[in-house]
Amino acid sequence: MIASTESMRRAACARSENQDLPWIAEDPSPLARALMARVCASCPVLATCALEVATTETTAGFWAGHDRTVWRDEFTTVQDTLPGLELPASNVVGVAA
Structure with a gap:
């Protein structure tokens, strides 16, 4: 979120050529x-956008050059803690009825 309406008017994301990007x-x-x-x-x-994001709870959307979507950060953290994790192949053989 941008601190003021005036700032928002000058934000690059508010320009007509950028409004179709998936900001949220x-x-x-x-x-x-x-x-x-x-x-x-x-x-x-x-800088104003970055300050706003740093001082308010921002859990989604693209702000100040970064994706702030919380679930993505949590997924990346979990994925990073399990490098090379491979589950063993199942040895179960199907049985015909």
């Missing part, structure tokens, strides 16, 4: 995240 989607594609990060990198209110 729960699962944007890697390409969409890269495009949004590029928009944020050149945003005139990036």
